Amino acid sequence: MKMQFxxxxxxxxxxxxxxxxxxSLVGGSVFAAVFMEMPQAQKLLLPNADAFQAxxxxxxxxxxxxxxxxxxxxxxxxxxxxxxxxxxxEKALGWVIADRVIGKYDLIDYAAGFDVDGTSLGMEILAYRxxxxxxxxxxxxxxxxxxxxxxxxxxxxxxxxxxxxxTLSCQHVTEGMQRLSALAMMLAAGK
Numbered sequence: 001m002k003m004q005f006x007x008x009x010x011x012x013x014x015x016x017x018x019x020x021x022x023x024s025l026v027g028g029s030v031f032a033a034v035f036m037e038m039p040q041a042q043k044l045l046l047p048n049a050d051a052f053q054a055x056x057x058x059x060x061x062x063x064x065x066x067x068x069x070x071x072x073x074x075x076x077x078x079x080x081x082x083x084x085x086x087x088x089x090e091k092a093l094g095w096v097i098a099d100r101v102i103g104k105y106d107l108i109d110y111a112a113g114f115d116v117d118g119t120s121l122g123m124e125i126l127a128y129r130x131x132x133x134x135x136x137x138x139x140x141x142x143x144x145x146x147x148x149x150x151x152x153x154x155x156x157x158x159x160x161x162x163x164x165x166x167t168l169s170c171q172h173v174t175e176g177m178q179r180l181s182a183l184a185m186m187l188a189a190g191k
Contacts, residue, residue, distance in 0.1 A: 035124075035127065037126070045086075046093055082099075101175065101176040120146055120147065133163075133166035134166070156174035156175065
């Protein structure tokens with residue numbers, strides 16, 4: 001009887017150790033956090049708006065090439081930002097544009113606000129799926145984009161500083177913001 005109990009205890013200990021190892025392996029490679037939904041981001045980015053109107057915009061080759069040239073960045077294969085026009089009493093206040101970029105391995109969803117002349121009002125991280133580099137969510141880092149007009153004012157690491165341990169996330173979000181800024185400048189110009 002004591003032998004069976006000892007074997008059972010050893011078996012449970014081994015099972016517990018194995019499950020801890022499996023949990024740490026899974027936990028180390030799978031991480032996702034949704035920080036806010038789009039309506040929350042819209043209100044944070046353009047708080048005076050009383051409505052956000054979806055603005056369908058086809059990303060054709062001409063528009064993609066113009067954004068690539070203006071932002072001096074590569075356009076990702078699946079680049080298809082979502083755009084909302086922010087209005088207050090039918091008067092346009094600007095746009096909220098949502099996009100996603102690759103961090104190191106996984107996608108980062110973010111949204112940016114722009115006023116009617118294309119100046120950045122800021123950006124919010126919506127979802128982050130990497131195990132490292134979530135420091136791009138820090139308010140001080142995100143605030144660097146506010147007040148910048150045009151993609152040339154958002155160069156990494158000249159205008160937008162790096163965060164040690166989050167270099168690829170910082171770089172890729174900055175490049176994404178440059179593309180969105182170029183798009184906002186096109187919207188401001190009526191293109």
